[in-house]
Amino acid sequence: MEQVSMEMKKGPWSPDEDSKLIHFISLFGQGRWNSLAHVAGLKRSGKSCRLRWLNYLQPNLRRGKITPQEQLLILLLHFRFGNRWSKIAENLPGRSDNDVKNYWRTKVQKHAKELHCEINSQQFRHFLLYQWMPSLLAQQIPTSSSELIVTENYSPNNINTCPNINVISSTDSFVTEDDSNIWNNLSSFEDGINISHDFSTPSDMTLYNYSSHDEDDQYYCHNYWASAEMLSLDEMDLWL
DNA sequence: AACTACCTCAACCGCGATAGC
DNA sequence: AGCTATCGCGGTTGAGGTAGT
Numbered sequence: 001m002e003q004v005s006m007e008m009k010k011g012p013w014s015p016d017e018d019s020k021l022i023h024f025i026s027l028f029g030q031g032r033w034n035s036l037a038h039v040a041g042l043k044r045s046g047k048s049c050r051l052r053w054l055n056y057l058q059p060n061l062r063r064g065k066i067t068p069q070e071q072l073l074i075l076l077l078h079f080r081f082g083n084r085w086s087k088i089a090e091n092l093p094g095r096s097d098n099d100v101k102n103y104w105r106t107k108v109q110k111h112a113k114e115l116h117c118e119i120n121s122q123q124f125r126h127f128l129l130y131q132w133m134p135s136l137l138a139q140q141i142p143t144s145s146s147e148l149i150v151t152e153n154y155s156p157n158n159i160n161t162c163p164n165i166n167v168i169s170s171t172d173s174f175v176t177e178d179d180s181n182i183w184n185n186l187s188s189f190e191d192g193i194n195i196s197h198d199f200s201t202p203s204d205m206t207l208y209n210y211s212s213h214d215e216d217d218q219y220y221c222h223n224y225w226a227s228a229e230m231l232s233l234d235e236m237d238l239w240l
Numbered sequence: 241a242a243c244t245a246c247c248t249c250a251a252c253c254g255c256g257a258t259a260g261c
Numbered sequence: 262a263g264c265t266a267t268c269g270c271g272g273t274t275g276a277g278g279t280a281g282t
Contacts, residue, residue: 010251032267048252054269110247250275252272252275253272257268
């Protein structure tokens, strides 16, 4: 049983508590959080110690705003995993499940509210797939043009299921180290989805192709062709 | 400068799963 | 097998910061 809550300190952690926790984790490692809190002389629950460590103190945590690449990945992975924040966070090095959850709540849910639609509705799903995600993608593409056009060329009726998809990330001219990491992380998808890089595409035109997956086990395929002047969107016309 | 609204994110809570006895 | 302790996850809250008026 957790220790009686009235004995426990709550609220923000002090620098002294942080350094105690860090010190004792360096001595004994993570886990056995209640014992750790006790031996460290912290008047905190084991739960509180664990949370403080995982979400704030552990090394290699990334600070600052969620990048467009990370946002895109969160949206993609949410199609795949739903509200399984820790699962999504596994694919975002340096981000905790709390970070992902906070992003979803403060940005995505807020946007759904502004659009007056349910977060899980087909309408909002289409907004994510055909407006938000292309715009995030566009932010990753170096462009000399100040004007970036996003066109929509799809029919909801053409959304097909697809059990086995190759996902081509981009040409080498656009692949940054971060991009590579993100798309490689996607290769951890199961169910036959894999990622590959296509370096044969002309350097002025990039094919972005990804799949998503909803709660009804439907796969959706999407292609983006992007150049410096234009980002066009087309629904992949395949059904296997 | 003061007030308000909004945003961010750290931290808490409840609950289910798991481990250990 | 059953009980208890602990862990981990997802949902939620609220303090503090910031932008707008």
